[in-house]
Amino acid sequence: MDHRVWPLLSLLVAVCSGNPILFGEITSPKYPQGYPNDAYQSWNISVPKGFGIKLYFLHLDIEPSQDCEYDFVQVLIKDEVKGKFCGRRIDGSSPTSPLYEQYYPTNNLRLEFTSDFSNEERYTGFSLYYIAEDLDECEESSETYCSHFCNNHIGGYFCSCPPGYFLQADNHTCGVNCSGNLYTDLRGQIHSPGFPSFYPENSLCDYKVRLIPGYQVVITFQAKDYDIETGRDGKCTYDILTIQAGEHTHGPFCGRSPPARIETGSNQVDILFQTDSGGENKGWLINYSEDAIPCDHRIFERSQLSPAKDKYVFKDTITVTCIEGYEFVIRKRNVPSIQSYCRGDGTWSVTEPKCQLVDCGAPSEISNGRPTFSKTTFRSTATYSCVSEYYQIVLPASGDGTFRCSSKGLWVDKNGNQELPKCTPVCGTFNSAASSGGRIFGGKRATLGKLPWLIAFVSPNRGAGALISERWVMTAAHVVQESDQPEMFGGLINLPTRTDANLLKAKKVIIHPKWVIEPLDKRVNFDNDIALIQLCSKVQLGPNISPVCLSSGTSPGFDDSGYIAGWGRTEKRHVSGHLMFTAIPLQKMEKCQEIVTEKKYTFSSNMLCAGDGAGNDSCEGDSGGPLTFLDHNNNEKMYVAGIVSWGVECGKYGVYTKVENYLDWIKETIDKVESEEGEGTGSDCR
Structure with missing residues (x-):
């Protein structure tokens, strides 16, 4: 059977069977009569996604010229010329010519016909059919990407993965199922998928370590068990290992030199490992262990802790007392000490208020006298004097006239007494x-x-x-x-x-x-x-x-x-x-x-x-x-x-x-x- 007849039969079979295949016929202006001079006409051809477009030229009679300079019909995809035709090829001539049919792997194109101002002979133009033809997205020349297997079907394609892998959310990339692993033992080992063999590409792994409250996760590496692909600039741009502990992130890590011991400070740690599509590296193995989470006692400034320890851990209870000259003030009341306990997350249950300098307030006034002072805080001094020479200062038996702001918030003399001097009248002033x-x-x-x-x-x-x-x-x-x-x-x-x-x-x-x-x-x-x-x-x-x-x-x-x-x-x-x-x-x-x-x-x-x-x-x-x-x-x-x-x-x-x-x-x-x-x-x- 002539190959020109077969496409038509295929179209009829497709239409009769009810498949949604689009086709049509396009002819030049006034075809089969001679086309006019200075003519221009265009056609937009569109078929469903997953299909390409094939053109069948049944008749081609256009003024021939070098590079089809004068008259021509051309195919454009996104305004780029993909084919340009002219010359005389009519029914029955050159049935095997590659110009007789042409396939374009797109579902949208534009056809344009152009003639100049004159023709020396009479040319009848062109006649063609177009038909939607299944696009093979899995060909190597296709822009379609599947990380492993590509499967073509009429109107589209799909990607698939080998055993042990799963198709990720982008429907193109295959990765291993390495998330959802939960570790609750106080000590253990965790490694990348396939270790010590090459780890798989295009994977995102999440290993969760959850210890009981009061313990932090400690992670250690060994150089022989550490090999992660590094970018050409030495940065972690391809494959990345990170450790998430609460709100703090350690990493990213890569290369062949492992990080030092990591004290995460948290009992809940996520080990995240993300790989790209290339590279051949064996991955990593880590040892994790527990350590009691310490509470930082240095936050209690200007104070003494009881009992005194070098390290405080979960459930330790302390009494915080300000050093001499400092005090706690709560709701305008002086408080000698506060209690706090170390919580499971390494924080103290009570950290406020802070120890502040004792303030004795202004020294008390005395009748016919006044105190002289510059400050009212701990160890400040005040001296008393009378308002005039008609009064004389009378000091307490044990006092020296100078009062100091004590650590108890009281103005006292050198012997710790609060008794104030008195300004008594000067008697018998004789002129x-x-x-x-x-x-x-x-x-x-x-x-x-x-x-x-x-x-x-x-x-x-x-x-x-x-x-x-x-x-x-x-x-x-x-x-x-x-x-x-x-x-x-x-x-x-x-x-x-x-x-x-x-x-x-x-x-x-x-x-x-x-x-x-x-x-x-x-x-x-x-x-x-x-x-x-x-x-x-x-x-x-x-x-x-x-x-x-x-x-x-x-x-x-x-x-x-x-x-x-x-x-x-x-x-x-x-x-x-x-x-x-x-x-x-x-x-x-x-x-x-x-x-x-x-x-x-x-x-x-x-x-x-x-x-x-x-x-x-x-x-x-x-x-x-x-x-x-x-x-x-x-x-x-x-x-x-x-x-x-x-x-x-x-x-x-x-x-x-x-x-x-x-x-x-x-x-x-x-x-x-x-x-x-x-x-x-x-x-x-x-």
């Missing part, structure tokens, strides 16, 4: 200008600040008193026996104007318990004529107001000169509006007894006699004021020895309450009151 002669009864005017302890009593009785501390005034009992709220002023010299005066408010008036209260005009017994007044608030000491000392440790001698001052009556029989002062000697009691003609007045050992008998004396309105002496043994301080009490004639001698006899009562009274209510620094009177 030598006050020693000038003169008389109260016709005496000399005092200037402001010369006698800063003098307190003026305005009502209910005119009188005076002495400031003996920041919050206590001493006076005569008969001055305050009629009122528990006497009107008092301190730090002044001019009583009518009261310029720059401090109004002092009494909280409590305490009269000596043995003082007998009776009207002054009928009084003949002034024994125990002494009283104390607690002020509502502490007096801020300064140049115009400060206390007098209570005692000197010695008693004044007869003929020793003391000083009296006040706003009482002068020799001109009027009350002075300005503070007056004078010096008078201490006398024996007989001097005062001589001028008392009436024997009804009482004299006792609680009294002193003073005056010069020549006009220097206290008088009415000076009651309660202090009789002061210089303490030559105590830095020239002034101390009070007597309180103006009574007399029968101004200008001669006066009787004073002997303060020395009441020192114990004064101290006990003040201590009792202040211990009962606390030592307040501010006003507590309504």
Whole structure:
């Protein structure tokens, strides 16, 4: 049978059998008439994937030319010319010519016909059939890739693998089944597929090692058991071994020099081995073993661990204590220690908080004083000083005045005590200008600040008193026996104007318990004529107001000169509006007894006699004021020895309450009151 008939019969059989084979006929313009000049026409031929296209030329009559330059029909695949035809080959001529039929291994092509502007003869063009013909994808010239076996079928192909291999997800590559291996023994060996023979290509192996918590996987290699293909640049670009331990990756590894011992730090390890399509290497063998996962104790900075060990492993429990000067702070509370245990993954159950430097905070304030410091942390120092020269620092018995921030967060002195110094008033500050002669009864005017302890009593009785501390005034009992709220002023010299005066408010008036209260005009017994007044608030000491000392440790001698001052009556029989002062000697009691003609007045050992008998004396309105002496043994301080009490004639001698006899009562009274209510620094009177 003529070969030109057989394709047509094949097409008919395919169509009749219902197979989806495409075919068709294409002819040149006006065929079988002569084709026109300057003609162009194209046809797109498409068949299903897995098929190629075969062309059968039944008629070919196109103007011949060198390389088909004038008129031609050509085949293009992706705009690339794959065949170009011209010349005269009509039915029955050259039946074996290779141009008579042509096969193209593609399912898409384009056919184009082109003629120029003239033809010397009449040419009828071409006539052809095309048909879809099965494509053999497994031919060596095919672009199809199968790593092992290629199997062709009508309309397509498939890859297959030899025994022991499986087709991977790309449906082209064969690999060995080397994943899913699980190792749970504490020790063992793992090797690449086929070891020590060549390992297979195109494989991805995953070996899983899973040990019980608390152990890490340790991997070791030997050089004789290690051979993995390396890229030409020496990098692991072809076959790769990696070890995945938790979030940490070791590798990639390749070549002939194995890695050093690997402590993975995890009880769960994946050994991954990936190969490409080439190479002949024997692979690897590893030994794995267990080791207790250590917990890094170095993370506990500035601390001590108990019990102390070089290495802590799973389930070890420790007590963490900060070193001296450091502490834990949890929710603003100081915590001496924390506990933590080593977990199976090599981490500690508790790592926070961290030890931080102890902070003692600002040193405590003291009344009339202040601390000086630059830092408040461990071993910082602070020193105390008073706010002015009118106060003096008094240190605790064992202290040196310097406090240090201790490891316990407390400010302590050199002996570890917390007792703070105190700023106590400087008493008896004496200005030598006050020693000038003169008389109260016709005496000399005092200037402001010369006698800063003098307190003026305005009502209910005119009188005076002495400031003996920041919050206590001493006076005569008969001055305050009629009122528990006497009107008092301190730090002044001019009583009518009261310029720059401090109004002092009494909280409590305490009269000596043995003082007998009776009207002054009928009084003949002034024994125990002494009283104390607690002020509502502490007096801020300064140049115009400060206390007098209570005692000197010695008693004044007869003929020793003391000083009296006040706003009482002068020799001109009027009350002075300005503070007056004078010096008078201490006398024996007989001097005062001589001028008392009436024997009804009482004299006792609680009294002193003073005056010069020549006009220097206290008088009415000076009651309660202090009789002061210089303490030559105590830095020239002034101390009070007597309180103006009574007399029968101004200008001669006066009787004073002997303060020395009441020192114990004064101290006990003040201590009792202040211990009962606390030592307040501010006003507590309504």
